[in-house]
Amino acid sequence: MTETNRPDLYVVPTPIGNLEDITLRAIQVLKTADVILAEDTRTTGKLLKHLEIKRPLQSYHIFNEHKAVEKLIERMEAGEQFALVSDAGTPAISDPGFLLVRAAREAGLLVNCLPGPTAFVPALVNSALPNDRFVFEGFLPHKKGRKTRIENLLEEPRTMIFYESPHRLLKTLGQFKEAFGEDRLACVSRELTKVFEENIRGSLSELITYYENNPVKGEIVITVSGKN
Incomplete structure (x- = not known):
């Protein structure tokens, strides 16, 4: 010591x-x-x-x-x-x-x-999803192990938090829709604390439609509600 x-x-x-x-x-x-x-x-x-x-x-x-x-x-x-x-x-x-x-x-x-800034906390609060209990998953594997990681969360009852890059956002939302169902509530947060901060809430199906028509830039946090 x-x-x-x-x-x-x-x-x-x-x-x-x-x-x-x-x-x-x-x-x-x-x-x-x-x-x-x-x-x-x-x-x-x-x-x-x-x-x-x-x-x-x-x-x-x-x-x-x-x-x-x-x-x-x-x-x-x-x-x-x-x-x-x-x-x-x-x-x-x-x-x-x-x-x-x-x-x-x-x-x-x-x-x-030291205590201080981290992206997933404001994203979680802004999502308006339950935040008394949550699980932070960070970045999913790009290729190997990605599907397995998502499948391991199928029965997760807590709100789930993921980091993602703009060019993989639609792919990830599509995989979440396939695994969790199109009606599962979620929120995509980007550019947190910046001038163009955006928090878009809705079902996974609605989010996919939105981002098909609104390409994004900047760091992204995806918050997904747990299984009821």
């Missing part, structure tokens, strides 16, 4: 759209961390410029995280303090971060995750 209460790794949520959603504590951590680990240094660089923060940036993303973890742990053990951010939202929630947090914990290092 570490002999200090000074965290070796901060996990710092960043805005999912509106830059004003950054917390005061997150700003302070980003100002004082020795190094900021960023999923995309260009995206994080824009945020830091907006906040007038100048700190060293290092790339940490899905393609290099396995190789980077061991060296980062060594640097933390040597006394460096890191702040981990993703392009938007909370790191490790459908973004890189889990491997580093686990390795840091296993090494006896102190990890501190």
Whole structure:
């Protein structure tokens, strides 16, 4: 265990759209961390410029995280303090971060995750679907295992939350319609916290018709009601 209460790794949520959603504590951590680990240094660089923060940036993303973890742990053990951010939202929630947090914990290092923005919470509330109990599924597999994952949810009574990309939205809604039935209620949320935020509610059949005539851009959260 570490002999200090000074965290070796901060996990710092960043805005999912509106830059004003950054917390005061997150700003302070980003100002004082020795190094900021960023999923995309260009995206994080824009945020830091907006906040007038100048700190060293290092790339940490899905393609290099396995190789980077061991060296980062060594640097933390040597006394460096890191702040981990993703392009938007909370790191490790459908973004890189889990491997580093686990390795840091296993090494006896102190990890501190700040509360803050994550896309599925406002999407769930905006959906007007039951939110006292829900299951977060994140991104479905693109190919192998996709059908099995959906089939495993056929009897799920809780509201289900999925992340999806714009070009797969209609495919996913169609698969949900086939599995859950055309009348199952759902909501598609996109551009959350931004100027063109949109939350479209209806049956899966109605949503398919809507998006066949209204192509979308931006990050998407699909919320689907559970089985009654």
